[in-house]
Amino acid sequence: MIRTHVSxxxxxxxxxxxxxxxxxxxxxxxxxxxxxxxLADCDAVLMGRTTFDQGFEHWVNDWPYKGKPVYVLxxxxxxxxxxxxxxVSAAEGGPAEVAQRxxxxxxxxxxxxxxxxxxxxxxxxxxxxxxxxxxxxxxxIPLFDTEPTAFSSEAWxxxxxxxxxxxxxxxxxxxxxxxxxxxELVYAP
Amino acid sequence: MIRTHVSxxxxxxxxxxxxxxxxxxxxxxxxxxxxxxxLADCDAVLMGRTTFDQGFEHWVNDWPYKGKPVYVLxxxxxxxxxxxxxxVSAAEGGPAEVAQRxxxxxxxxxxxxxxxxxxxxxxxxxxxxxxxxxxxxxxxIPLFDTEPTAFSSEAWxxxxxxxxxxxxxxxxxxxxxxxxxxxELVYAP
Numbered sequence: 001m002i003r004t005h006v007s008x009x010x011x012x013x014x015x016x017x018x019x020x021x022x023x024x025x026x027x028x029x030x031x032x033x034x035x036x037x038x039l040a041d042c043d044a045v046l047m048g049r050t051t052f053d054q055g056f057e058h059w060v061n062d063w064p065y066k067g068k069p070v071y072v073l074x075x076x077x078x079x080x081x082x083x084x085x086x087x088v089s090a091a092e093g094g095p096a097e098v099a100q101r102x103x104x105x106x107x108x109x110x111x112x113x114x115x116x117x118x119x120x121x122x123x124x125x126x127x128x129x130x131x132x133x134x135x136x137x138x139x140x141i142p143l144f145d146t147e148p149t150a151f152s153s154e155a156w157x158x159x160x161x162x163x164x165x166x167x168x169x170x171x172x173x174x175x176x177x178x179x180x181x182x183x184e185l186v187y188a189p
Numbered sequence: 190m191i192r193t194h195v196s197x198x199x200x201x202x203x204x205x206x207x208x209x210x211x212x213x214x215x216x217x218x219x220x221x222x223x224x225x226x227x228l229a230d231c232d233a234v235l236m237g238r239t240t241f242d243q244g245f246e247h248w249v250n251d252w253p254y255k256g257k258p259v260y261v262l263x264x265x266x267x268x269x270x271x272x273x274x275x276x277v278s279a280a281e282g283g284p285a286e287v288a289q290r291x292x293x294x295x296x297x298x299x300x301x302x303x304x305x306x307x308x309x310x311x312x313x314x315x316x317x318x319x320x321x322x323x324x325x326x327x328x329x330i331p332l333f334d335t336e337p338t339a340f341s342s343e344a345w346x347x348x349x350x351x352x353x354x355x356x357x358x359x360x361x362x363x364x365x366x367x368x369x370x371x372x373e374l375v376y377a378p
Contacts, residue, residue, distance in 0.1 A: 012200070016348075018353075020348050020353050024350075025353060114340075134358065135356075138335055138336065139335065139337075140337070142201075144199070144200035147206075151303075156243060169324050181376075187323060
């Protein structure tokens with residue numbers, strides 16, 4: 001079982017343009033807030049290489065994943081030399097391989113966006129948890145990999161009004177709101 | 190008081206790539222469903238020119254806005270000749286002028302994305318109601334006008350970790366879920 005619990009601005013960004021997590025838009029965000037305490041219950045932590053390289057210096061003095069193996073998805077090992085001291089290892093097999101390895105355990109996929117997209121594409125996310133923050137950031141790294149289009153009279157004239165093709169349907173599993181107006185939505189993709 | 194009640198896919202699209210509303214992704218969508226019955230309570234209906242031109246042929250045989258003035262935001266009047274028969278008129282003054290005109294009444298802004306963006310920019314939306322549909326469309330017209338960025342080591346190195354600038358904060362006014370997993374979120378921008 002692989003789950004995420006990522007923040008997203010109302011306009012779709014999971015980080016600011018400089019890479020800072022969208023969480024940091026909320027003055028009310030802190031350790032364990034907004035459901036991030038659920039990370040304590042998981043068996044393993046997964047993240048992408050960029051998130052790892054970005055987060056390590058921040059985490060190293062008070063390691064937040066104590067007692068849990070951390071798998072870093074990467075196609076360019078090795079990780080830094082001291083990674084093993086924190087039970088961090090490189091996972092080169094990609095989302096499907098990691099999902100298989102964690103089949104009977106609870107893996108928490110931290111991010112970032114590219115890694116979540118790769119897991120979604122591989123059908124390797126069991127619970128897509130997103131926390132919609134009551135902010136618009138206007139710029140940043142989008143959570144989802146999409147292709148925006150503009151209105152076109154030609155496309156509209158050719159539209160199939162009866163049975164549009166929906167690439168992905170999800171099931172809403174649960175939801176809750178936080179006092180600051182953040183809304184957690186958990187989907188089964 | 191100007192309010193919206195628009196659908197948005199989980200990945201941010203308010204229409205399919207061919208212009209069909211995201212609502213149509215839901216087999217459960219129909220007249221009055223998903224809170225669209227609240228349109229009956231408004232005093233006036235607002236929409237952009239593209240939405241009007243696109244919707245007219247669909248609406249004309251069973252006009253859904255009977256008894257309500259319809260204002261079409263446009264910089265290129267006139268509208269079609271028979272528009273006046275349905276109490277439809279061109280509003281050339283832009284979002285601020287329309288908001289002023291409707292100050293003591295309840296205006297429902299139907300869309301589309303460009304018009305909602307223009308109203309947001311003008312600070313002319315009092316209640317931003319969006320219904321998050323449990324689908325990913327991957328392509329389409331985004332509700333919000335944004336600028337996606339990619340991760341950059343240089344930007345991250347220069348990031349202000351203490352006080353990120355948040356362009357727009359909103360207040361969550363209400364929320365509800367529908368049986369098919371759609372979630373209505375109403376914000377005061």
